[in-house]
Amino acid sequence: MNQTVFAPWDDPGENPLIRFRNVTKRFGEFTAIDDLTLDIYEREFFALLGPSGCGKTTMMRMLAGFESPTEGVIELAGQNIAPVPPNKRAVNMMFQSYALFPHLTVYENIAFGLRRGNMPKNDIDDRVGEMLKLTRLEKFARRKPHQISGGQRQRVALARSLAKAPKLLLLDEPLGALDAKLRQATQFELMDIQEKTGTTFVIVTHDQEEAMTVASRVAVMDEGRVMQVDTPDKIYEAPNSVYVADFIGEVNIVEGKATAVGPSQYEVHWAEGQPPLRAASNKLFSDGQACHLAIRPEKIAITAERPEDAVNAVQGKVHDIAYLGNLSTYHVELPTGKIIKAQTANTRRISRRTFTWEDDVWISWSGTAGVLLDR
Numbered sequence: 001m002n003q004t005v006f007a008p009w010d011d012p013g014e015n016p017l018i019r020f021r022n023v024t025k026r027f028g029e030f031t032a033i034d035d036l037t038l039d040i041y042e043r044e045f046f047a048l049l050g051p052s053g054c055g056k057t058t059m060m061r062m063l064a065g066f067e068s069p070t071e072g073v074i075e076l077a078g079q080n081i082a083p084v085p086p087n088k089r090a091v092n093m094m095f096q097s098y099a100l101f102p103h104l105t106v107y108e109n110i111a112f113g114l115r116r117g118n119m120p121k122n123d124i125d126d127r128v129g130e131m132l133k134l135t136r137l138e139k140f141a142r143r144k145p146h147q148i149s150g151g152q153r154q155r156v157a158l159a160r161s162l163a164k165a166p167k168l169l170l171l172d173e174p175l176g177a178l179d180a181k182l183r184q185a186t187q188f189e190l191m192d193i194q195e196k197t198g199t200t201f202v203i204v205t206h207d208q209e210e211a212m213t214v215a216s217r218v219a220v221m222d223e224g225r226v227m228q229v230d231t232p233d234k235i236y237e238a239p240n241s242v243y244v245a246d247f248i249g250e251v252n253i254v255e256g257k258a259t260a261v262g263p264s265q266y267e268v269h270w271a272e273g274q275p276p277l278r279a280a281s282n283k284l285f286s287d288g289q290a291c292h293l294a295i296r297p298e299k300i301a302i303t304a305e306r307p308e309d310a311v312n313a314v315q316g317k318v319h320d321i322a323y324l325g326n327l328s329t330y331h332v333e334l335p336t337g338k339i340i341k342a343q344t345a346n347t348r349r350i351s352r353r354t355f356t357w358e359d360d361v362w363i364s365w366s367g368t369a370g371v372l373l374d375r
Contacts, residue, residue, distance in 0.1 A: 007231075016041050020036050021072055022037055035071075035225075040202060044200055046217055047205060047218045048205070050222055050247075054221040055223070076167065092161045092168075093172065100160075101145075110132070110159045113163055151178060151182045154175070154186060170204075175190075191214050208248050217231055218235050222243055253294055256271075256293065258289050258290075259288070265279075266279050266285060266291075271334075274314065274335070277370075278312055279370050279371075291372055291374060297329060300363050305362065306362045312370075314364075317332065317360055330344070330361070332361060
């Protein structure tokens with residue numbers, strides 16, 4: 001999705017489709033959602049991302065109408081949806097299990113909700129035909145669910161969910177049952193279908209790669225709170241906390257104390273007898289304030305000699321190597337005992353590695369490669 005064209009969250013004149021306002025949900029003593037305020041816009045593909053038990057499924061169940069907020073208000077298109085029963089909401093939910101009717105054909109599964117809504121037969125035929133075409137299932141219309149593959153069943157469930165043209169489609173771990181390659185292909189299909197229909201999708205996932213691939217924006221959650229809401233590139237490049245930096249992708253975290261050395265420029269004193277590290281940050285740190293420097297492994301270079309112009313360079317020893325085909329990750333042990341991961345792309349076929357275990361190496365990175373965090 002082209003972020004420059006599609007960014008309603010940056011437009012003060014745009015009204016959100018969904019609004020959570022100070023929503024809290026308790027189950028007895030347990031607080032599943034803790035004073036949550038969040039806006040989701042029309043035509044977004046919005047991802048709720050977090051570990052098990054962080055509250056993302058509870059949020060989705062409140063949108064669907066299976067749970068009600070203990071406090072606060074949820075609005076859909078400007079209306080408080082609490083009094084509206086699930087079957088009267090312009091919302092549909094697709095479950096991880098797909099919940100298809102095994103005795104009905106693909107066609108009948110897709111038509112099921114339309115028939116219950118008393119749609120005229122000709123209109124049902126047209127609408128199911130549209131959905132079969134959209135999900136590329138025309139050839140399978142007469143088959144039963146057990147006669148098609150997992151990926152095709154997933155598309156039947158999607159077609160059935162979209163048949164009634166909901167304003168909002170909720171997807172609960174929709175690709176959990178698919179193998180890795182099929183998941184990847186299906187992620188792009190989902191994005192394509194979402195863009196063609198213009199329906200707002202909200203997906204719940206604990207798979208960070210999935211969230212980063214499909215979503216226009218991602219909400220990273222922890223213990224019932226939203227830690228950061230942003231576009232995937234900002235979540236990755238500019239996390240607002242150690243939790244978010246650590247949850248998305250691989251990261252090195254160096255703890256230290258910050259000292260200002262210029263506008264938005266800091267030195268991080270991180271180890272006795274080691275030169276301070278340089279970092280840029282728009283956040284203000286007072287001198288001596290505890291800080292965390294987060295650096296992604298792919299932003300760290302690994303060399304045999306100290307690079308002459310390196311802003312940050314530390315010597316260490318290769319402790320471990322993970323060869324991942326397209327990448328090699330070197331675990332470099334510093335004199336302090338800390339392990340830093342540095343990643344190199346394997347752009348050529350190599351007969352031997354540049355570095356091997358126990359080699360003395362230098363790791364280096366620029367003054368803007370890391371993100372300085374205060375929590």
